Amino acid sequence: MLKRTPLYEIHQQAGARLVDFGGWEMPLHYGSQMEEHEAVRTACGLFDASHMTVVDVEGRDAHAYLSQLLANDVDKLSEPGQALYSCMLNHDGGVVDDLIVYFRGDQRFRLVVNASTREQDLAWMNECLGDFNVSLSEQPQMALIAVQGPQSKDIFAKVAEAHNLHGLFDKVAELKRFTACEHNSVY
Numbered sequence: 001m002l003k004r005t006p007l008y009e010i011h012q013q014a015g016a017r018l019v020d021f022g023g024w025e026m027p028l029h030y031g032s033q034m035e036e037h038e039a040v041r042t043a044c045g046l047f048d049a050s051h052m053t054v055v056d057v058e059g060r061d062a063h064a065y066l067s068q069l070l071a072n073d074v075d076k077l078s079e080p081g082q083a084l085y086s087c088m089l090n091h092d093g094g095v096v097d098d099l100i101v102y103f104r105g106d107q108r109f110r111l112v113v114n115a116s117t118r119e120q121d122l123a124w125m126n127e128c129l130g131d132f133n134v135s136l137s138e139q140p141q142m143a144l145i146a147v148q149g150p151q152s153k154d155i156f157a158k159v160a161e162a163h164n165l166h167g168l169f170d171k172v173a174e175l176k177r178f179t180a181c182e183h184n185s186v187y
Helices: 008-013 033-042 062-069 115-127 152-162 166-173
Strands: 017-021 024-029 045-048 053-058 083-089 095-105 108-113 135-138 145-148
Touching: 008 024, 024 033, 033 045, 053 062, 053 115, 062 108, 083 115, 095 115, 108 115, 115 135, 145 152, 152 166
Parallel strands: none
Antiparallel strands: 017 024, 045 145, 053 108, 053 135, 083 095, 095 108
């Protein structure tokens, strides 16, 4: 049976053509692929990225653990919300997988790794724990939405206003390249 993201029912209601994408039932398109492509290039598009594997890394040694696990320098992440593209490396320096690491503050990080390599990545991360005082916790309940296109902020502002999410829009409007903010909402 295919896995489904928290947004599956919304995709169904919107008339998505759902396909098997690495074991996940994901939307391929909602009608014309050409029109959707053009909309993202000229206005805005939303993409369900909830199938990605989200793992929180927390604990006294989280920074040291990630410094050993990743190719790029997590010291570059000094403010909560900053993100860094990197690769997980094996003991020989080979690439296990690529990912994005987000700094959440004081020895708290969030990794977003590929869905198709979930089991391999989690196994490797656990194998590398050694004596590090770190906890790894997967976050399968999270919905991730990528908002892309030149009018993204304007369109997001309208959605935020319609749903009384003014505080969230203010956070998003201030984001710089390769940064994130957190917001907990239940609809």
